[in-house]
Structures are given as structure tokens and as C-alpha cells.
Amino acid sequence: AQSVTQLDSHVSVSEGTPVLLRCNYSSSYSPSLFWYVQHPNKGLQLLLKYTSAATLVKGINGFEAEFKKSETSFHLTKPSAHMSDAAEYFCVVRPLSGNTPLVFGKGTRLSVIA
């Protein structure tokens, strides 16, 4: 079975400082891992995905994540936060198979302080 743990329900950073959103996964298969962002009252937007290629994955809006198998982690980072980054972020796992459902973490709310 697959599961995802987002270690922080809420992260608050100052504008211009680094962002770190933590995610650990559990999977009996080699997983596909995703980060999605959801702005208030909006749908989900894919930030980046890992599918067994390069372990450092670059996404949109300056975000990146590193797959670390030894730590079963897939933390999301960004060097410098912008006000527009304030949103809910979901770490998601899926086995490497096309039609299986995604398993969502509980989400981390990112606040950016001016």
C-alpha cells in the first residue's frame, strides 16, 4: 500500500526567504511522486513530478524537489518565496501504473509574510 505524510500542516515564511515543504512516502513499488498546488477556491495545478528519471526534479514557478529513496522523502523547495506562492500544497504518490488512483497527503498550507 502507498501512503504520504506531509510533516507540517502549516508553514510560514517571509517573502524572499527559502521555502521547504516536507513529504515522506511509503510505497511497496517504485513510486511516481507529485507535488500539486491549490490556490483558494481553485482546482489543483501540477508543480512537478518524479517518475524514476532524474532524482532532482525542477517544476514551475521556481520550485524543485529531490527524490531520496534512502530517506523515502520528496521534499519541495524554492530558494525565494513570493507572495503569490501562498497556497495549499499536496504531496501525492502513485504506483508506477497508469490507471491507479492517487494518494494525497493531508496538505501543507504555505503562508508568505511581507
Next chain:
Amino acid sequence: GAVVSQHPSWVICKSGTSVKIECRSLDFQATTMFWYRQFPKQSLMLMATSNEGSKATYEQGVEKDKFLINHASLTLSTLTVTSAHPEDSSFYICSATSGLVAETQYFGPGTRLLVL
């Protein structure tokens, strides 16, 4: 990238009525669509998996007679909330995939349902 649309984006209805939500893949054929429900400030909860041309597979605890799912074509799936009650008020989100190995799921913008 692939685009998934949902209609309506929000709906208000009276208790006891039925509401249909459409999910369309606009530029690809979606062999599989998923329906999720999201309560305020919570994560997405998978309701059902819908494969084109076959019956949907519902997650444990989801009433199949209340949440009717139809996936009649490769670009359209519908979720009908029958005899809606206030506790059905929620944000409903669909996603679609073409089913290839490691294919990304693309999410619709969501439909907010308010049952009075």
C-alpha cells in the same frame, strides 16, 4: 498541457434535488477519470474511479446509489448527486488520465456544491 474542464463551476440547489456535474477532457482521450471530494481545509478524498464504458469503482464508504457516475465516452464523465442534502455540500474535483504508464493525472478546476 492537457486540459480538463468541469461544469458547472458552482451550483446552489435545494435539499432533495439532484445535481449533475460534468468532467471533460478537452484535448486528450481519458480512459480513466477519478472523482474526488474535498471538505474545507482538508485534503482530497477519492470517491470513485471511472473507466470508459464500464461501471465505476467506488471507494469504501461512498454510496454508489447516491453518487451516480457515468463515463460514456472517452472525453466525458458525469457525477450526479441524487437527492442532495446539506451534508453533500462540498468541493467536487475530477481528474483524468489517458492511462499510459506513469501518465500524469490532470485535474479539473472543481465544482462547489451548496445544498440548502
